[in-house]
Amino acid sequence: MSLFGDGLDAAVQKAFTRPAPKSAPARMRYLVKQLKGTKAVAELLGISQRQVERYVADQAKNPRKDLAARLEHEVKKRWQPQIRAKARQRAATTGGIVIDTRARLGYIAPIGTTDEDRLRHLTVALPPQSAARLFEAQEAGAGDQQLKEIAAEALKEVYFQDNGRRAGQLEEVRFTDIEHLEFEL
Secondary structure (H helix, E strand, O other), X not given: OOHHHHHHHHHHHOOOOOOOOOOHHHHHHHHHHHHOOHHHHHHHHOOOHHHHHHHHOOOOOOOOHHHHHHHHXXXXXXXXXXXXXXXXXXXXXXXXXXXXXXXXXXXXXXXXXXXXXXXXXXXXXXXXXXXXXXXXXXXXOXXXXXHHHHHHXXXXXXXXXOOOOOOOOOOEEEEEEEEEEEEEO
């Protein structure tokens, strides 16, 4: 599970104008339509082509827990791509993104400053450039560690340095022990 990647996806999914299909047969039909065939869906989900056909024909309705999770994930990943793209574009150009987190945050700074990391609950509006960097990295296949570094850099600029008005000597923000993380567009 990718904490940052899933958080960004959840924020974008809030922009959907229609709910994604809920039942397993409806989700399966949607994937078959998107991937243009039952064979591709079977390979994607790791099940037999015949099982996919059973769901499409409403003969099977209740998938195993692991299959239900994969099915939901794959449908939501493909649902309303234009709405998803517009939401990301809006966040990356004008709106920015809000990060709400409870984590251990601190920073590395010159000797003699208070750099001790401590548990903090922050809700910070990040500028569009930060949202753009997060979404670009996610689309390029960045892992959680890289997304965490981008978020930490954005928190350094916005929260700790107040956009250049203080803590100019600050070198690096530590962002660890994440208890809660949520993004909002």
